[in-house]
Amino acid sequence: MSSSFVAWLFDLASRLPLGALHRVGAVLGWATYQFSGKYAERLRENLGYGLADRSAAEFRKVLSASVAEAGKGVAELPWLWCRPLAEVTASVRTCDGWEHVEAARARGKGIIFLTPHLGCFEVSATYVAQLMPITVLYRPPKLVWLEQVMRSGRERGQMRLARTDVGGVRLLYKALKRGEAIGLLPDQVPGKGEGEWADFFGRPAYTMTLVGRLAESSGASVLMAYVERLPQGAGYAIHFKPLEFVPDLPITQQINAALEEIVRACPAQYLWSYNRYKTPAGIEPPANPPSPPFARGGKA
Secondary structure (H helix, E strand, O other): OOOHHHHHHHHHHHHOHHHHHHHHHHHHHHHHHOOHHHHHHHHHHHHHHOOOOHHHHHHHHHHHHHHHHHHHHHOOOOHHHOOOOHHHHHHHEEHHHHHHHHHHHHHOOOEEEEEEEEOHHHHHHHHHHOOOOOOEEEEOOHHHHHHHHHHHHHHOOOOEEEEEOOHHHHHHHHHOOOOEEEEEEEOOOOOOOOOOEEEEEEEEEEEEOOHHHHHHOOOOEEEEEEEEEEEHHOOOOEEEEOOOOOOOHHHHHHHHHHHHHHHOOHHHHEEEOOOOOOOOOOOOOOOOOOOOOOOOOOOO
16 A cells, blocks of 8 residues: 555545544444454453453443544544644644643753643644644554655644654754753553563553653653543543652652553543553563453453
């Protein structure tokens, strides 16, 4: 499949209203869940850890919503990448905590935005890029023909992309040195030598150490930035929260704790199907954790 053909398909799909794409996405989400046993099993298992303190009934309710939300996250990409930038940023209906961004800018040491796999995380950097330069770390897709479409959809406004390699990390350091912003997915599993095991909802997850190194070397402010998907295709709500690290505690564990707090507030929109607990190649796995609640018997 060629990039030009994919770009044409995305452009065609982007002409649909956002609400229509979300409805299509919900159907695709359920189709994937029903026909991919491995996908469904991982989603239920990860959600079981996240909702270990909830009832079985609540687990099933969140599971059902999560299946649909995961599909919406895929279906909305053409709209986000191909619609005019002003229209995309205008889809953010409410913004909570922007005063923390302004305070961080006033410090002049750069900003590290941490955006989890929750809701429409694509919108986070796009929204920021309308107001300031931001360099965002990204992992190139396995589908080579998708990268050109993705880059053209993301590199708009004042956004610049940096690949997850040595050169890309250098770009992050340089951006912070200029007092600019950078963006990372803190719950993206890093490669060998780039992370450490830290609990995430009671289970060890290999967590990137890059955030701590960037913050310590630059003195940059660290902000959590996450985007909730509003119902009926009404748009999005973006939130910014400062994260101040406590001395003598592992930064990776503090990041995961901050992520847990956000996810608990909006569990249905977290991407539970992401393989957050995988063991990267060459890394010694942690001790086998116990089976999570509802992992086997909580089918939607």
